[in-house]
Amino acid sequence: MADISKLTLRQARTRHMQLQRDIAQHDVAYYQNDAPTISDADYDALRQEYVALEARFPQLKTGMSLSEKVGAAPSPKFAKVRHAVPMLSLGNVFSDEEVFDFVARVRRFLGLGAEAPLAFTAEPKIDGLSCSLRYERGALVQAATRGDGFEGEDVTANVRTIAGVPHMLRGAVSDVIEVRGEVYMSHADFAALNARQAETGRTLYANPRNAAAGSLRQLDATITAGRGLKFFAYAWGEIAGASPASTQHGMLDFFRHAGMPTNPLVKLCASAQEMLAHYRFIEEKRAALGYDIDGVVYKVDDLALQARLGFVSRAPRWAVAHKFAAERATTVLRGIDIQVGRTGALTPVARLDPVTVGGVVVQNATLHNEDEIRRKDIRIGDTVVVQRAGDVIPQVVEVVVGRRPHGAKEYVFPDHCPVCGSAAVRETDESGATDVVRRCTGGLVCGAQAVERLKHFASRNAMDIEGLGDRQIELFHKEGLIKTPADIFTLAARNAAGEFDLEKWEGFGETSVRNLFAAIEAARRPPLNRFIYALGARRVGETNARRLARHFGTFEALRAVASRAVAESEERATINAIDGVGDVVAEAIADFFLEEHNERALDALLAQVSPQPMEAVASNSPVAGKTVVFTGSLERLTRDEAKAQADRFGAKVAGSVSKKTDLVVAGPGAGSKLAKAQELGIEVISEDEWFARTGQK
Ligand code: IVH
Secondary structure: OOOHHHOOHHHHHHHHHHHHHHHHHHHHHHHHOOOOOOOHHHHHHHHHHHHHHHHHOHHHOOOOOHHHOOOOOOOOOOOEEEOOOOOOOOOEEOOHHHHHHHHHHHHHHHOOOOOOOOOEEEEEEEOOEEEEEEEEOOEEEEEEEOOOOOEEEEOHHHHOOOOOOOOEOOOOOOOEEEEEEEEEOOHHHHHHHHHHHHHOOOOOOOOHHHHHHHHHOOOOHHHHHOOOOEEEEEEEEEEOOOOOOOEHHHHHHHHHHOOOOOOOOOEEEOOHHHHHHHHHHHHHHHHHOOOOEEEEEEEEOEHHHHHHHOEEOOEEOOEEEEEOOOEEEEEEEEEEEEEEOOOOEEEEEEEEEEEEEOOEEEEEEEOOOHHHHHHOOOOOOOEEEEEEOOOOOOEEEEEOHHHOOOOOOOOOOOOEOOOOOOEEEOOEOOOOOEOOOOEEOOHHHOHHHHHHHHHHHHOOOOOOOOOOOHHHHHHHHHOOOOOOHHHHOOHHHHHHOOOOOHHHOOOOOHHHHHHHHHHHHHOOOOEHHHHHHHOOOOOOOHHHHHHHHHHHOOHHHHHHHHOOOOOOOHHHHHHHOOOOOOHHHHHHHHHHHHOHHHHHHHHHHHOOOOOEOOOOOOOOOOOOOOEEEEEOOOOOOOHHHHHHHHHHOOOEEOOOOOOOOOEEEEOOOOOHHHHHHHHHOOEEEOHHHHHHHOOOO
């Protein structure tokens, strides 16, 4: 190794680039071809020199630096797989009381009295990553990660290497069956893997879940094979033909008989008390299990009841995760940074002395907002309690006041944006309530907001442009290459015209530029819901974006209405009437589309991309798009359930009958609403007819 202290910056840069190329090649040889061309010791020496160069010349450390990457393997690109049945997530509860509430909610929804029997399964919540395994005529044909729930990555070759996963199901099974469950890594395999990583000078995995994810998403399945991954089946997606069982526990028995690994700690419970007892039992066993779990999942056992309960947004009504208490540790708060988000929100972030909380090193934690800092009286220099629960961002819970250093001063929250210097204010709503969030008023002049909007636009659940991550966006924005989303789509043309020659930029190179431009090209026809979400309007998250997409079908239709949706207009009312969209959201949508600058940015963007019309979820159902009123006493459905069903079939439920009503479902004892419907000549059907019409039994 040359004497780094004697190198000029120029010499260092040349050597750094050379090392970067060499190391990347060795990584491919090792990870993808399983055929290293140098010894581990020589490889380590290259990495050490690389790191030493960056330590001496920090300017060499760009977004593409190998030392910044987690894990040495290049991110492999997998084919996308659309899930036939979406893979949803679970709602969380943290206390006994919430478990009682959950059971009561289920009973209420189903219209069951307190005494009617209602069984639940209780089983460990495995801390790994979920996967959907598709078997056709008994043979494993495809495996996909969860991804965003609708679309995952094809990891078939990798899953085939998992020891417990059968390539052929045993016994008589349906033509198509998608088995879903968790891929995880045991504590023993995790420790062994990290020991190997350390020996070869590679980055260590933070926890078994990350290790499992990293191991599954290897381009070369032989690497996955050596990682000792395991699988537990606990759910299913598409099943052709008759269901193999009528209960949750019956399905697990079926999986087991078919040769699928299932968790042994599943228990059938008849009450909230029994569920909680099993929770305690599992909690006691937790440390000795040999793999990570982060809670207990309760599910309504009867599948017919599960079907009646259905889903709200992205989680089932019939299941919930009861999480274990968060893990905590104490450390010292060294500073408070203020981050500026996409909507201008100023978020305080605690900079901490590194501390291990539940097996993960924590250095940053959220302080939520100004009021929280004041309420907890958090001061720089304080010893603080940090907590981390599952996936959530670590948080500062409280101060250990007894250990406060002498002279520590109360923290003063800035009233100006640390990035653009504009005033930062807390809005007051009509009722006089002050927003907890302080926002930068700089809007379009604020660089931080612009960058965050661009990051959001390109992110995975939005436009999903691979290779255009946070670091690249920061760089391109800083260098003036992209200011608005439309600029992303002209990058390739401008580069070809010689405007900047991206291939020559440090850390880029021909292949990565080619891949980036290909990913941008591929993003020109985004699904409508993702496109709407990508725009980043306030209060339009994934769920609302999906609602808007489903309601309007095309972007033109949405824009035509939203760009005229001033307060009290017909258009505003139209948006407001979309199920799940309230006043506040409707106002935010209108604000976004009415903003002149956004209009211009949208025009420019739509010249580049064509959002694809949304397939309405149940556009083929005869009640899709209709406004329905339920009245009288219903016998097979509770009101909540009726509303949920209408939702599922694409219909909208109204509370009263008007000219806009398309259909009235009347049960015995219906009165004035029925009369009004008859008077207006609106179609009236019985509850049974509703079932028939929506194709239910
Ligand atoms: S049931 C429709 N059961 O937890 C609900 N999920 O937080 C299907 N998970 O995405 C999920 N153990 O990855 C279920 N025994 C279990 C589970 C489990 C772990 C994961 C799963 C899911 C996430 C939701």
